Amino acid sequence: QKEVEQNSGPLSVPEGAIASLNCTYSDRVSQSFFWYRQYSGKSPELIMSIYSNGDKEDGRFTAQLNKASQYVSLLIRDSQPSDSATYLCAVKRLNSGGYQKVTFGTGTKLQVIP
Amino acid sequence: EAQVTQNPRYLITVTGKKLTVTCSQNMNHEYMSWYRQDPGLGLRQIYYSMNVEVTDKGDVPEGYKVSRKEKRNFPLILESPSPNQTSLYFCASSLPMGTSYNEQFFGPGTRLTVL
Numbered sequence: 001q002k003e004v005e006q007n008s009g010p011l012s013v014p015e016g017a018i019a020s021l022n023c024t025y026s027d028r029v030s031q032s033f034f035w036y037r038q039y040s041g042k043s044p045e046l047i048m049s050i051y052s053n054g055d056k057e058d059g060r061f062t063a064q065l066n067k068a069s070q071y072v073s074l075l076i077r078d079s080q081p082s083d084s085a086t087y088l089c090a091v092k093r094l095n096s097g098g099y100q101k102v103t104f105g106t107g108t109k110l111q112v113i114p
Numbered sequence: 115e116a117q118v119t120q121n122p123r124y125l126i127t128v129t130g131k132k133l134t135v136t137c138s139q140n141m142n143h144e145y146m147s148w149y150r151q152d153p154g155l156g157l158r159q160i161y162y163s164m165n166v167e168v169t170d171k172g173d174v175p176e177g178y179k180v181s182r183k184e185k186r187n188f189p190l191i192l193e194s195p196s197p198n199q200t201s202l203y204f205c206a207s208s209l210p211m212g213t214s215y216n217e218q219f220f221g222p223g224t225r226l227t228v229l
Contacts, residue, residue, distance in 0.1 A: 090155070090218075106154065
């Protein structure tokens with residue numbers, strides 16, 4: 001089982017719709033969760049972070065965390081063509097050496113159709 | 115402007131020719147890391163550094179070396195590059211991993227091709 005799993009997509013949604021991106025993780029004691037957006041050929045940029053169960057909203061973005069189910073999601077409301085990118089889920093956990101590290105999923109490609 | 119810089123941005127080289135990719139950050143971050151990104155495999159950590167003179171292996175360290183002599187710089191060294199090291203490389207920095215809010219800031223990437 002991968003440490004962080006995402007559906008690679010592409011996920012296609014029409015402009016103005018809600019895009020729902022999902023991520024599951026294997027380490028139950030993971031502590032922090034991040035969503036990065038990456039445009040093709042560019043570096044990842046952080047769009048949301050979440051640390052406790054529940055929802056966290058920031059503009060058109062909502063991150064949802066369910067630690068019992070080991071599941072984190074990102075909702076993008078009123079999707080725009082400029083949201084078309086790959087979305088990376090990242091999870092911070094303790095590694096075997098007792099140090100905290102961040103592990104990335106392989107990303108979900110989102111396509112917003114005008 | 116707070117940023118992470120990498121050089122070179124693009125590099126084509128041949129098998130066995132030693133190369134160094136530089137990384138520098140101006141945010142006084144303790145933690146720095148190198149990743150490679152390959153299609154279908156996502157971002158994989160090569161090496162990381164928790165502070166000056168403290169480095170450790172990530173998930174895919176074979177064929178790479180790093181050093182951290184100064185807080186702001188974290189160069190990635192390929193002593194004898196091979197074609198399987200053709201990839202897109204990112205350097206990142208952040209506050210210490212033990213900090214609750216430690217977003218990683220990424221450099222612009224270095225696209226390396228080894229022939």
